Amino acid sequence: MTPLLSVQGVTKRYGAHIGCADVSFDLYPGEVMGIVGESGSGKSTLLNCLAGHLAPDAGRVIFDTRADGPRDTVTMSEPERRMLGRTDWAFVHQHARDGLRMGVSAGGNVGERLMAVGDRHYGNIRDKAIDWLERVEIAPGRIDDRPTTFSGGMQQRLQIARNLVTGPRLVFMDEPTGGLDVSVQARLLDLLRGLVRDMGLSAIIVTHDLAVVRLLADRLMVMKSGHVVEAGLTDQVLDDPQHAYTQLLVSSVLQV
Amino acid sequence: MTDQAYNFAYLDEQTKRMIRHAILKGLAIPGYQVPFASREMPMPYGWGTGGVQVSAAVLTPDDRFKVIDQGADDTTNAVSIRSFFERTAGVATTTATAEATVIQTRHRIPEVPLSEGQILVYQVPIPEPLRFLEPRESETRKMHSLEEYGLMHVKLYEDISRHGHIATSYAYPVKVEGRYVMDPSPIPKFDNPKLGDCAAIQLFGAGREQRIYALPPYSKVVSLDFEDHPFEASKADHPCGLCGSVDSYLDEVITDDAGGRMFVCSDTDYCETRQAQGHRGKDAA
Numbered sequence: 049m050t051p052l053l054s055v056q057g058v059t060k061r062y063g064a065h066i067g068c069a070d071v072s073f074d075l076y077p078g079e080v081m082g083i084v085g086e087s088g089s090g091k092s093t094l095l096n097c098l099a100g101h102l103a104p105d106a107g108r109v110i111f112d113t114r115a116d117g118p119r120d121t122v123t124m125s126e127p128e129r130r131m132l133g134r135t136d137w138a139f140v141h142q143h144a145r146d147g148l149r150m151g152v153s154a155g156g157n158v159g160e161r162l163m164a165v166g167d168r169h170y171g172n173i174r175d176k177a178i179d180w181l182e183r184v185e186i187a188p189g190r191i192d193d194r195p196t197t198f199s200g201g202m203q204q205r206l207q208i209a210r211n212l213v214t215g216p217r218l219v220f221m222d223e224p225t226g227g228l229d230v231s232v233q234a235r236l237l238d239l240l241r242g243l244v245r246d247m248g249l250s251a252i253i254v255t256h257d258l259a260v261v262r263l264l265a266d267r268l269m270v271m272k273s274g275h276v277v278e279a280g281l282t283d284q285v286l287d288d289p290q291h292a293y294t295q296l297l298v299s300s301v302l303q304v
Numbered sequence: 305m306t307d308q309a310y311n312f313a314y315l316d317e318q319t320k321r322m323i324r325h326a327i328l329k330g331l332a333i334p335g336y337q338v339p340f341a342s343r344e345m346p347m348p349y350g351w352g353t354g355g356v357q358v359s360a361a362v363l364t365p366d367d368r369f370k371v372i373d374q375g376a377d378d379t380t381n382a383v384s385i386r387s388f389f390e391r392t393a394g395v396a397t398t399t400a401t402a403e404a405t406v407i408q409t410r411h412r413i414p415e416v417p418l419s420e421g422q423i424l425v426y427q428v429p430i431p432e433p434l435r436f437l438e439p440r441e442s443e444t445r446k447m448h449s450l451e452e453y454g455l456m457h458v459k460l461y462e463d464i465s466r467h468g469h470i471a472t473s474y475a476y477p478v479k480v481e482g483r484y485v486m487d488p489s490p491i492p493k494f495d496n497p498k499l500g501d502c503a504a505i506q507l508f509g510a511g512r513e514q515r516i517y518a519l520p521p522y523s524k525v526v527s528l529d530f531e532d533h534p535f536e537a538s539k540a541d542h543p544c545g546l547c548g549s550v551d552s553y554l555d556e557v558i559t560d561d562a563g564g565r566m567f568v569c570s571d572t573d574y575c576e577t578r579q580a581q582g583h584r585g586k587d588a589a
C-alpha cells in the first residue's frame with residue numbers, strides 16, 4: 049500500500065538552533081500518528097513543516113495526491129500547496145482564534161472552505177453548515193452567531209467542523225485540547241475519536257498529553273530536542289518504553 | 305487662466321509620467337491594483353486626491369472636464385475640484401456628460417451611456433475588496449495573485465444570513481475579465497451593470513492607499529452572487545419627481561419641515577436635460 053504521507057529526513061533550523069532534525073516516518077490511510085515530547089522539543093515545528101506552513105531546510109514530504117499520486121509538497125508550487133491546504137488537508141490550531149474568523153458567523157466559518165472550492169449555492173452551503181454544526185454538537189440555532197459568543201470548547205468544535213466540511217483526507221492537529229477544562233477536553237476527545245473513526249480520517253496529532261494519544265493515536269513518536277527518540281505502536285511505547293526519556297515522560301504522567 | 309506658479313494640472317511632469325505608467329499597467333491588467341507613489345495634494349484625502357492625481361495625469365489642454373459628486377455637479381466637493389483644474393490646467397469645463405472628455409466622479413456613473421474617447425475617473429476610498437474579512441495586506445495580495453476569492457463570497461453569505469438577501473448596496477464587488485476581483489468604489493450597485501462593456505476608459509484612483517486600477521473599454525465585468533441569490537441592480541421603485549424618469553438612480557430628498565419628501569434623479573445633468581426637453585414628474589413646479 050502507498051503511504052498517504054511519507055516523511056523523509058525533514059530538518060528545520062532556526063539560525064544555528066535546531067527546530068527538528070532528520071525526522072522520517074510513513075503514515076498510511078486511516079492511521080492516526082501521535083507526536084509527544086516536552087515543550088520546545090520540536091513538535092509544532094515538525095507539524096508545520098508537514099502541513100506546508102514552514103519550509104524545511106532538508107527532507108521530503110511526499111503526499112499521495114488524488115490527481116497525480118505521490119508528490120513532494122516541499123517542492124510543489126505554492127498555489128498547489130495552498131489548494132491542498134483547503135481541500136485534502138485540514139489544520140486544527142490549539143487556539144481556536146488562530147483557526148477561525150472571529151468576525152464571521154459560525155455558518156460563514158464552516159462555509160468558507162466550500163466557497164473556496166467553488167460552491168456558489170447559498171442553500172447548499174447553509175445545509176452543509178447546519179449538518180456539520182450538528183455533527184460537532186453545536187445547536188443549529190447558533191449558526192448565525194459569531195464564535196466570540198461561544199465557549200472555548202464550542203469554538204474548538206467549530207474549528208473542527210470548519211476543517212472537516214470539505215472531507216479532507218489528512219488532518220493536522222496541534223494541541224487540539226490544550227487550554228480547555230478537563231471535562232471539556234474529554235468531550236472533545238470523544239468527538240474527535242468518533243469523527244476519525246466514522247470518516248476513516250488519517251491524522252497527525254501533536255500533544256504533550258499522553259491521555260490524548262492513548263485515546264486517539266494508533267502510533268506514537270516521542271521527540272526530544274528536535275529528534276525522534278522512540279517510535280512505535282502507542283500501547284507498546286506507553287506500556288513498555290525503551291528510551292530513558294520516554295520512561296521519564298510516562299512515569300511523570302503516572303505520578304499525576 | 306492658468307496659474308503660472310504651477311505646472312500644467314498642478315503635478316510636475318515626472319510625477320505625471322509615473323502616474324501614467326501606473327495607469328497603463330492597470331489598463332494592461334484589468335482590475336489589478338497597481339501601487340503608485342501618491343503625492344500630497346492641496347486638499348484633504350476625503351476629497352478624492354487619488355482621483356485628482358489620475359485626472360491630472362490624463363488631462364490635456366484640449367479636454368473638457370466634468371466633476372460629479374454623488375451625481376451632482378454643484379456640491380462643494382465637485383465645485384472645488386472643477387475650479388482646481390480650471391485654475392491649474394486652464395481646461396474647459398462642462399456639466400453635460402456627453403460633452404465632457406474627462407469626468408471625475410465620486411459614488412456614481414452618469415446615466416447617459418459613455419462613449420469612446422471619454423475617460424471616467426473614480427475617486428476610491430478603499431481599493432481592497434478583501435479588506436473587510438482579511439486585514440493583512442500580505443495575505444490579500446497573495447489571494448489576488450493566486451485567485452483565491454472564496455472570502456468574497458463569505459462576505460455575501462454573511463449578508464444573506466443576516467438580512468435574508470444580499471444587502472450590500474454600495475461598493476458591490478465585481479470580477480473583471482474572469483480574473484481579478486475589484487471594488488468599483490462606493491457606487492450604488494444599480495450602477496454595476498454600466499461598468500461592463502463600457503465604451504469609455506474607466507480609471508480608479510485611491511490617494512491615501514496609493515493604488516490605481518483600471519477597466520479598458522468593453523471589459524467584461526460580472527457582479528458576484530450566488531446561484532440562488534442572483535445579483536440585482538436595485539433602485540428606489542419610483543419615477544423621478546422632477547423629470548419623471550423611471551430608469552435613473554434616485555435620491556430621496558426632504559422637501560419641507562412637515563416631512564414632505566420626493567424622489568429625484570441623483571444625476572443632476574441627466575434630470576435637468578430631461579426637464580429642458582419637456583419631461584415633467586409629478587412634483588415638478
Ligand SMILES: Nc1ncnc2c1ncn2[C@@H]1O[C@H](COP(=O)(O)OP(=O)(O)OP(=O)(O)O)[C@@H](O)[C@H]1O
Nearest residue numbers: 062065066067086087088089090091092093094256
Ligand atoms: N520562530 C522561531 N524562531 C526561532 N526559534 C524557534 C521558532 N519557533 C520555535 N523555535 C525553537 O525551536 C524549538 C522547537 O520549538 P517548537 O515550537 O517546535 O516546540 P514544541 O515541541 O511545539 O513546544 P510546545 O510544546 O511548547 O509547543 C524550540 O527550541 C523553540 O524555541
Ligand SMILES: [Mg+2]
Nearest residue numbers: 091092093222
Ligand atoms: Mg508547539
Ligand SMILES: [Zn+2]
Nearest residue numbers: 544547569575
Ligand atoms: Zn429626474
